[in-house]
Amino acid sequence: MEDGEAKPFWRKLEDVEGLPPTSRNCHSATSYGKNLIIFGGREGDGSKKILNDVFILDTTEEKWIEPEIIGETPNPRMGHTAQLYNNTIIIHGGWDGFKVLDDLVFIELQPTMDKVKIWTLVPKNKIHPARQFHTASIIEDKMYIFGGGDGKYWLNDLLVFNLLTYEWEGPIETKGRAPSGRLQHAAIVYDKKIFIFGGEPDRYRQLNDLFYLDIK
Numbered sequence: 001m002e003d004g005e006a007k008p009f010w011r012k013l014e015d016v017e018g019l020p021p022t023s024r025n026c027h028s029a030t031s032y033g034k035n036l037i038i039f040g041g042r043e044g045d046g047s048k049k050i051l052n053d054v055f056i057l058d059t060t061e062e063k064w065i066e067p068e069i070i071g072e073t074p075n076p077r078m079g080h081t082a083q084l085y086n087n088t089i090i091i092h093g094g095w096d097g098f099k100v101l102d103d104l105v106f107i108e109l110q111p112t113m114d115k116v117k118i119w120t121l122v123p124k125n126k127i128h129p130a131r132q133f134h135t136a137s138i139i140e141d142k143m144y145i146f147g148g149g150d151g152k153y154w155l156n157d158l159l160v161f162n163l164l165t166y167e168w169e170g171p172i173e174t175k176g177r178a179p180s181g182r183l184q185h186a187a188i189v190y191d192k193k194i195f196i197f198g199g200e201p202d203r204y205r206q207l208n209d210l211f212y213l214d215i216k
Contacts (some may be wrong), residue, residue, distance in 0.1 A: 018064035028082035081136035135187035
């Protein structure tokens, strides 16, 4: 940064109103307007309990909300994906402590944020991909699932969930050199490209390679 230019600064939020989530990792955090929505993960402090709770942080008011759940209570999970589509967070897969999950959980956000409606979708077709520590990326009306693990293998396949028809497609055939199988990688979308960085190709190594998938 140039001399004299204002520098970014960190601030620890210590006096946040309301009951905060317990300590955890492998959860998801999704932004919606001024709100941050936390779902699931594995609890720390010795318990290692796998969670299915929802907490919302109002970043303007600096207040935690534990919303009333309307509808189904989803299975506890960690290592899932969470993507925002309109006013709904779509949760896919994860690990519940016993098995890799293949379900799709929809968390519908309400205007007041004190309630959320949760329901689990049974897709119309028979493809039900089980994944953990994968990535999900939404471009227009499709959610692209890449990589992750199914409990046996480190995968590099590409699956698509159509958000209009509620059907799975794939594995999708692609061109070019695809990334190797991996989990715990990172993915972002920019200009209809899904950028993939790093990850774990086995139990002993980590990667620093970079790929993008052009959806145009």
